[in-house]
Amino acid sequence: MVRHLFPHSDGVASSNCADVLARRASASIAVPADDWRESLMRSHPDFFPRLPGGPALPLCGPGWRDIIERCCVRIEDALSRREIFRFERIAEFQGVLRFYWGGSLSAPSEAEVRLAIDLAEARSQCVCEICGGRGRLHRHDNSFETRCSAHAYGRPVPVKPGIENMHLRQKTVVGRVRAIVCSLYDFEHDAFLDVGPSEL
Numbered sequence: 001m002v003r004h005l006f007p008h009s010d011g012v013a014s015s016n017c018a019d020v021l022a023r024r025a026s027a028s029i030a031v032p033a034d035d036w037r038e039s040l041m042r043s044h045p046d047f048f049p050r051l052p053g054g055p056a057l058p059l060c061g062p063g064w065r066d067i068i069e070r071c072c073v074r075i076e077d078a079l080s081r082r083e084i085f086r087f088e089r090i091a092e093f094q095g096v097l098r099f100y101w102g103g104s105l106s107a108p109s110e111a112e113v114r115l116a117i118d119l120a121e122a123r124s125q126c127v128c129e130i131c132g133g134r135g136r137l138h139r140h141d142n143s144f145e146t147r148c149s150a151h152a153y154g155r156p157v158p159v160k161p162g163i164e165n166m167h168l169r170q171k172t173v174v175g176r177v178r179a180i181v182c183s184l185y186d187f188e189h190d191a192f193l194d195v196g197p198s199e200l
Contacts, residue, residue, distance in 0.1 A: 036062055036065045037057045037058050038057075040058065040065065040068060040069060040072070041057070043069075043072070044072045044076070046084075046085070046086065047072060047075070047085060047086055047087050048086070048087060049086050056086075056087055056088065056089060056090075058090040058091070059089070059090065059091035059092065060090065060091060060092040060097060060129060061092070061129035061130050062130070062131075062132070063127060063128045063129045063130045063131050063132035063133070063135075064092075064097055064124055064127065064129055064132070065132070066132060067097060067120050067123050067124055067127060068090060068097070068120065070120065070190070071099070071116050071117060071119070071120035074112070074115075074116035074119075075112075075113050075116050075117075077112075078109050078112030078113055078116065079105070079109055079113075080106065080109060083103065083104060083105050083106065083109055084103045084104045084105075085101065085102075085103035085105065085113065086101065086102055086103060087099065087100070087101050088100045088101055088102055092124075092129060092145075094143070094144045095125070095129075095137050095138070095143075095144035095145045095146045096121055096124055096125055096137075096144075096146065097120060097121055097124035098121065099117045099120065099121065101113070101117070107172075107175045107176050110172070110176065111172035114170065114172065114178075115172075115192075118167070118169050118170075118192070119185075119190060119191070119192065122165070122167050122185040122192070123185070123187070123190060124146060125137060125146055125165070125185075126146075126165065126185070126187050127146065128146060128147050128148035128151055129145065129146055129147065130147060130148075130151040131148060131150070131151060133148040133150075134148060134187075135147050135148045135151075135152075136156055136157070137156070137157040138152045138153065138154045138155060138156050138157065139154045139155055139156075139157050140153040140154030141154070144157065165184055165185040165186075165187065166182060166183070166184055166185075166195070167182070167183050167184075167185055167192070168180055168181070168182055168183075169181060169183055169192070171183075171194075181194055182194070182195045183195060
């Protein structure tokens with residue numbers, strides 16, 4: 001059985017997001033032999049199926065390559081022998097890396113996959129999509145991008161002190177039961193620290 005799962009905090013991609021991603025996916029993308037995305041797909045062939053319209057290439061800049069690679073390794077470690085996992089789409093949306101995926105997973109594996117993807121999405125908000133250096137979210141006209149100061153356009157998005165790298169996410173509590181929790185993303189350790197209401 002294949003289940004289509006969307007890791008956003010509300011569990012549903014907005015129609016605007018779906019429209020943008022569909023337009024990007026339908027665009028003709030020439031892939032040079034040395035393209036980092038092609039190399040990623042060769043390293044993890046089961047995760048990147050060849051679709052009728054072409055390969056499911058990550059639609060983002062090279063600065064996020066290591067984030068996606070780390071996510072793939074974590075997912076490989078989480079899967080048992082007969083479980084199936086595949087990326088349906090990986091793309092930048094409003095300055096953040098977004099993953100869309102499907103598969104047939106046990107509850108414990110699904111929890112580990114969700115955590116790997118949540119960590120990758122959180123890290124993308126701290127890393128320049130262009131060069132891979134430390135970055136932050138910037139607003140340019142009506143779009144958002146995560147960039148370092150050298151590659152930024154527009155202005156940094158203001159963040160209230162004390163809640164930098166704070167994320168609402170779905171955390172698996174037991175089986176497939178998930179709860180919304182507030183977590184602080186620790187960049188140095190690439191991990192989440194749960195935050196209680198009294199700590200906000």
